Amino acid sequence: EEGDGKRASVSRTFGSNLHADQASNPYCSQWSSFSAFTLANSLEAHRKHVTDVCVDNKGTVVCSVAMDATLKVTSLKDGKQRRSFKVRRRGLSLALSSCCITPDGSTVVMGSWDNAVYVYSIQQGRILG
Numbered sequence: 001e002e003g004d005g006k007r008a009s010v011s012r013t014f015g016s017n018l019h020a021d022q023a024s025n026p027y028c029s030q031w032s033s034f035s036a037f038t039l040a041n042s043l044e045a046h047r048k049h050v051t052d053v054c055v056d057n058k059g060t061v062v063c064s065v066a067m068d069a070t071l072k073v074t075s076l077k078d079g080k081q082r083r084s085f086k087v088r089r090r091g092l093s094l095a096l097s098s099c100c101i102t103p104d105g106s107t108v109v110m111g112s113w114d115n116a117v118y119v120y121s122i123q124q125g126r127i128l129g
Contacts, residue, residue: 045084047068048068055076063101065099069094071087087118108122
């Protein structure tokens with residue numbers, strides 16, 4: 001399904017690197033080849049390599065994590081960054097390796113290279129627990 005421009009842009013960006021929970025997300029699709037696609041939009045939010053991205057079930061928010069130990073929450077409607085959070089533990093900032101948004105879109109769960117899992121409240125702008 002081609003879908004609208006937003007759906008196509010998101011799908012083309014994330015391709016086959018989807019989390020299992022995003023298989024049912026209508027804004028994400030798996031593609032077998034990127035050769036026929038052109039870049040529709042890009043966000044330059046991180047200072048180091050991006051390690052993972054996820055899109056909420058409504059297709060309105062994208063979250064990304066990177067080697068710079070930051071989580072970025074960005075609106076897909078206007079491209080503006082809504083939240084930025086640098087994860088620090090015991091004074092260290094270790095790369096974040098994965099992220100996933102809960103089905104209700106309120107929380108981001110992140111994995112880190114320090115073998116920790118962090119639960120971040122988008123509304124509160126902080127790590128929970």
